[in-house]
Amino acid sequence: MKFYGRERELQLMEHLYARAPSFLVVTGRRRVGKTELIREFCRGKPALYFYVDANKSIEALMEEFWRLTAEALDLPAYIRADTPEALLEFLFSYDQPLIVVFDEFQRFLKIHPSFISQMQRFWDTKRQNAYLFIIVSGSSVGMIREIFLEGNAPLFRRADNILTLRPFGPRECLTILDDLGVRDPAEQLDLYLLFGGTIYYYTFLEKYECTDLDSALDRLILNDLAPLRREMSDVVIEEFGREHATYYEILAAIAMGKRTQKEIADVVRLPPTSLPPYLHDLVDLLGVVDYRVPVTERGKRSKMGRYVFADNFFRFYAHYIYRNMSLYESGRFDLLKDRILREWRGFSGLAFEEMLRILLARDLEKGYEEIGPWWNRRGDEIDLLALGPEGNLAVEIKNRDLSLSEAHGILATLEEKIPLVKALVRPTTTGIAARTIEGKAALRAEGFYVADLEDLGIER
Numbered sequence: 001m002k003f004y005g006r007e008r009e010l011q012l013m014e015h016l017y018a019r020a021p022s023f024l025v026v027t028g029r030r031r032v033g034k035t036e037l038i039r040e041f042c043r044g045k046p047a048l049y050f051y052v053d054a055n056k057s058i059e060a061l062m063e064e065f066w067r068l069t070a071e072a073l074d075l076p077a078y079i080r081a082d083t084p085e086a087l088l089e090f091l092f093s094y095d096q097p098l099i100v101v102f103d104e105f106q107r108f109l110k111i112h113p114s115f116i117s118q119m120q121r122f123w124d125t126k127r128q129n130a131y132l133f134i135i136v137s138g139s140s141v142g143m144i145r146e147i148f149l150e151g152n153a154p155l156f157r158r159a160d161n162i163l164t165l166r167p168f169g170p171r172e173c174l175t176i177l178d179d180l181g182v183r184d185p186a187e188q189l190d191l192y193l194l195f196g197g198t199i200y201y202y203t204f205l206e207k208y209e210c211t212d213l214d215s216a217l218d219r220l221i222l223n224d225l226a227p228l229r230r231e232m233s234d235v236v237i238e239e240f241g242r243e244h245a246t247y248y249e250i251l252a253a254i255a256m257g258k259r260t261q262k263e264i265a266d267v268v269r270l271p272p273t274s275l276p277p278y279l280h281d282l283v284d285l286l287g288v289v290d291y292r293v294p295v296t297e298r299g300k301r302s303k304m305g306r307y308v309f310a311d312n313f314f315r316f317y318a319h320y321i322y323r324n325m326s327l328y329e330s331g332r333f334d335l336l337k338d339r340i341l342r343e344w345r346g347f348s349g350l351a352f353e354e355m356l357r358i359l360l361a362r363d364l365e366k367g368y369e370e371i372g373p374w375w376n377r378r379g380d381e382i383d384l385l386a387l388g389p390e391g392n393l394a395v396e397i398k399n400r401d402l403s404l405s406e407a408h409g410i411l412a413t414l415e416e417k418i419p420l421v422k423a424l425v426r427p428t429t430t431g432i433a434a435r436t437i438e439g440k441a442a443l444r445a446e447g448f449y450v451a452d453l454e455d456l457g458i459e460r
Helices: 007-018 034-042 058-073 084-093 105-111 114-129 141-148 170-179 185-195 200-207 213-221 231-255 261-268 276-285 312-329 333-347 349-364 404-420 440-445
Strands: 022-027 047-051 098-103 132-138 161-164 289-292 306-309 370-375 381-387 392-402 428-437 449-452
Touching: 007 022, 007 034, 007 132, 007 161, 022 034, 022 141, 034 047, 034 098, 034 132, 047 058, 058 084, 084 114, 098 105, 105 114, 105 132, 105 141, 141 276, 170 185, 170 200, 170 349, 185 200, 185 213, 185 312, 185 349, 200 213, 213 333, 231 261, 231 276, 231 306, 231 312, 261 276, 276 289, 276 306, 306 312, 312 333, 312 349, 333 349, 349 370, 349 381, 349 392, 349 449, 392 404, 392 449, 404 428, 404 440, 428 440, 440 449
Parallel strands: 022 132, 022 161, 047 098, 098 132, 392 428, 428 449
Antiparallel strands: 289 306, 370 381, 381 392
16 A cells, blocks of 8 residues: 655755754554554665564664664674664764664563663763754654653653654545555445544555455455454454453453443452553554543543543454454354444444544634544533634534424533533533434524534545
């Protein structure tokens, strides 16, 4: 699959490369495209790529890194630099422009922490005469923060820039799907709701020639040789080893709709006080879960937090594959597929709601200071609440086609929720967003905010 987007990121990388020595950190959750971005940038340039494998000792890694270095730079056999200090000494004394990439750099914290402090020492004392552009990447946002951003971090303020890659947006993904031969707008939408903005999964759509939800389920997930049949389990086992079962249970609980620490603890049969380290790992280390508070609580010490999936496919896998593993492993894919397709519109509603929140937030961001969902302890919710200096906007989001009378009913219910939001001190406009909405002009004439997929640039 061709490389998409990331123009601003590539421009920044070119800028730093032209002004070496430079030090760049690239972070973002798994499968978001960090490695592909780095490879695209390195294309046609002198570069060394080192993958920090957590299953190898520091001695094995250094032997591997030096072998790659010697081959790439065509070095004579008598030159040896297969210890951390010797490798860094060689790289910092190399007298030609060179990009050096350490992928999953944060793993040195577990494998050999002194490598990071040695990197700091060489950068502080040797960089003036170096020609290096060092790029370190990591999928653990929390551990990257520990190395580069905290005040006592070993490489605090050493990086010229920290580039956090975000998932692709809905419009970008639908364009990519069109390029991949998925022509039906409804199928494009279903595939986005399945995979979200994680570009890694789209490479499989191209490779296995999937053009709709049906073929994606059959070829990528629901067969004995499917490339994504163990996606969640492989990632969780690789990251958490022997404790993976607890992480599975937590992900399954969130997929069941359990959102608070207590609700999750009740399902996984653990004390609530023992959950924070696991939840922290899923949020900051793996990046497949988000911790959210109501939009009116941001910046405060709120007890209203919820855990929700940040990754569409992990939510799908936890809900349909992990919770039905006996059916899955016995090869009853037909039953599982029937269940998925029968429940799809209801199940994908949360992903649809999040998609529209992203699209609406981008369209509204210039007029409002805070945009996000709101809820209270009683269970009242507003899908999107935008807070601004001139006034507020509350929007209900529906994953269906609405008639004019349905829209009026939803808006009337929304009006009843507004007084429940104690933080609202300015006038609040109410609105609705859905797949399609009948009578949009009439609703707008009545003063409501109205947006459907067509208004948000999504083809039906």
